[in-house]
Amino acid sequence: MKKLNIILFFLWCILLINLVKVNASPLTSCLSSIKGQTVYPNNKTFPSLILDENLYVNYTPSVLIYAANNQDVQTSINCATKLKMDITARSGGHSYEKYGLGGRNNVMVVDLTNINEITIDSKAKTAKIGAGNRLGVIYDKLSQAGFLIPAGTCPSVGIGGHALGGGYGFAGRKYGFAADNIISMEMVDANGKLLQVDKQTNADLFFALRGAGGGSFGIVTSFVFKLHEVPPQVTSMQFQFRRSQVQQLFTAYNEVGQTLDNNIVLSVSLDKDSLSIDGLYLGPAKNAKDAMKPFLSRAPKPTSSNFKQETFFDSVITFSYVPSNDVAKPKHHPYFFKAKSFFVNKGLTSEAIDTLSNFLSTVSCSTYALFDLLGGTANIVDDTSSFMHRDSIYGIQLVGSDWKNKAQGDKCVKELNDFGKNFQSKFTSYFSYQNYIDRDLDDWQTRYYGQNFNKLVDIKTKYDPNNLFKFPQSIPVKG
Known part of the structure; x- marks a missing residue:
């Protein structure tokens, strides 16, 4: 009897295997040789795996393929071709418009997380x-x-x-x-x-x-x-200013920003209440203070300043603004947001600063602007690269976020889009940054790739x- 039960058990297993083969969809059959993990929408973990960074835009893929190697990527592409499916790759899931999920529903997503050599x-x-x-x-x-x-x-x-x-x-x-x-x-x-x-x-x-x-x-x-x-040591720099000093600060930023020592990286942050600068100098604090003198001598007096000498990786932690454990083992912190981007090649005028400052004070959602100083090696033209944003003093990222419901979000996004179009036509260059991808940008073909x-x-x-x-x-x- 025991032997019969064993035989019946194995027969049942064979039957189940055959049933699975018969009922398997063309997609699951095609992807059956994948060495990594395939996750379908009926999996209970699926919703958490497609959150990504921006909660404002949401798409549902047909499958997530966590490729283990190049062969898994090749298999996925061959299946997409065979089944006439759309396919996309996701590296970190940080695309502002969720193009790592394809930017629409029912896309085959190849997640590269495990290709991490x-x-x-x-x-x-x-x-x-x-x-x-x-x-x-x-x-x-x-x-x-x-x-x-x-x-x-x-x-x-x-x-x-x-x-x-x-x-x-x-x-x-x-x-x-x-x-x-x-x-x-x-x-x-x-x-x-x-x-x-x-x-x-x-x-x-x-x-x-x-x-x-x-x-x-x-x-x-x-x-x-x-x-x-x-370098053995780098210097993290942080400066706080009164918001009323914004015009004077940008006068200095426009005048001497690009001529500063190439070891310096600066980013100005402006919102409705505050004005600050984060910076990094690739060297010790004494040298950083000397290198910053041409700028600080023209800028308004900060309400606070800090030069912190530390290791390079510690500076990464300083400017990540996430818990230190999240830097070496990073994870997403999803939130609702919309971003616009601009490049400035002649410095913003006082009218432009006033226009932006007023918008930040009146827009319906929490909004800030970052001004990343360019120049130096970043502005050297490379004919072997299609990246064409090489003649700017700084790039601007304008981010609206933290609305409470879809209606508020839609209102904020419209305000950002309307402002961005007007601001770009009057005060900045024609171009925008493709890494701050913006689905609502007109003539993106030229603005991103010139x-x-x-x-x-x-x-x-x-x-x-x-x-x-x-x-x-x-x-x-x-x-």
């Missing part, structure tokens, strides 16, 4: 970095080996979209944008083929990916970055003629 070659001063790594992890591991790459201040941002769209932040004025420091990449194309991409191999794709590569041409799975030695757009369309048509990789603001194919 970081291999450092100290002698060559290079690192191979998987596209699923977050900036906080990268800073942590590189700094332990005595190196850094120039990149952003938010530790939960994924390196994939960040570097492919430019990538500005720590050390940017000395070492350029993150994209400028990419030596080579691995990318899976629309045919499921793994391509090597560098200055000599697929050079046109190398041009496109470094500045316009966020999801339009294929799925980049890894980078080789040029590394820079971390004179490079037509060339990018040609490259897109060559490598993805059937437009497999697409989202609402992806590079299109010809015709």
Whole structure:
């Protein structure tokens, strides 16, 4: 009897397996060889896995594929082609318009979180970095080996979209944008083929990916970055001003900002109540104070100032504004927001400052503006890169957030869109920053990519003629 029960049990198992095979959807069948994890909408964890950074926009993918390696990415792309499905990649889930989920429903999402290799070659001063790594992890591991790459201040941002769209932040004025420091990449194309991409191999794709590569041409799975030695000490700088001093502060910012020592990175923050500057100097505090004299001698007297000498990684913690444990092990802090971006190449006029200041005081939701100082190496034109924002004094990010319901959110977004269009037409350059992607931006093709757009369309048509990789603001194919 016991033997019979065992036989019946195995027969039942075989029957169940066959039932699963019969009832499996074409999608689950096609993805059955994936070594990583596939998560479908009927999984109870699914809603939490698609929150990402911005709660204002929401989409439901057909499946989340947590790729374990390049082969999983290739399998996913081949399945998307076979099943005529849309497909996109998610590196960190920080896209302002949730293009990491495709920017619409029912997209196959390849999440790169587990493609997280970081291999450092100290002698060559290079690192191979998987596209699923977050900036906080990268800073942590590189700094332990005595190196850094120039990149952003938010530790939960994924390196994939960040570097492919430019990538500005720590050390940017000395070492350029993150994209400028990419030596080579691995990318899976629309045919499921793994391509090597560098200055000599697929050079046109190398041009496109470094500045316009966020999801339009294929799925980049890894980078080789040029590394820079971390100084023994850096200096974090923080200054508080009275808000009424904003005109005087920007007079100084406009006059001497770009001529400051390239070891300095500054960001002015303005909202309805406050005015402040965060800064980093790649060196000791004594040198930082000397390097800041040309600016501080022209700027209004701050109500408080602080020069803090610390390690580079400690400065990452200082300016992340998240708990220290969240830097080396970053996680999302989702919230409702909408962002606009601008570039300024002649300095904002006093009228522009008044206009922006008044808007910040009257807009219906909590809103702030950040002014990131550019110049130095960041403004050197690189013909091997499609990133074209090289002639600006500073970039501006305008962010509205923290509304209580959808009606308030819709009102705030309309106010931001209306203000942004008027402000850009009167006071800033024509261009905007593709890493602060904005679905409501008109003529985004020119504002993000300028004179490079037509060339990018040609490259897109060559490598993805059937437009497999697409989202609402992806590079299109010809015709």
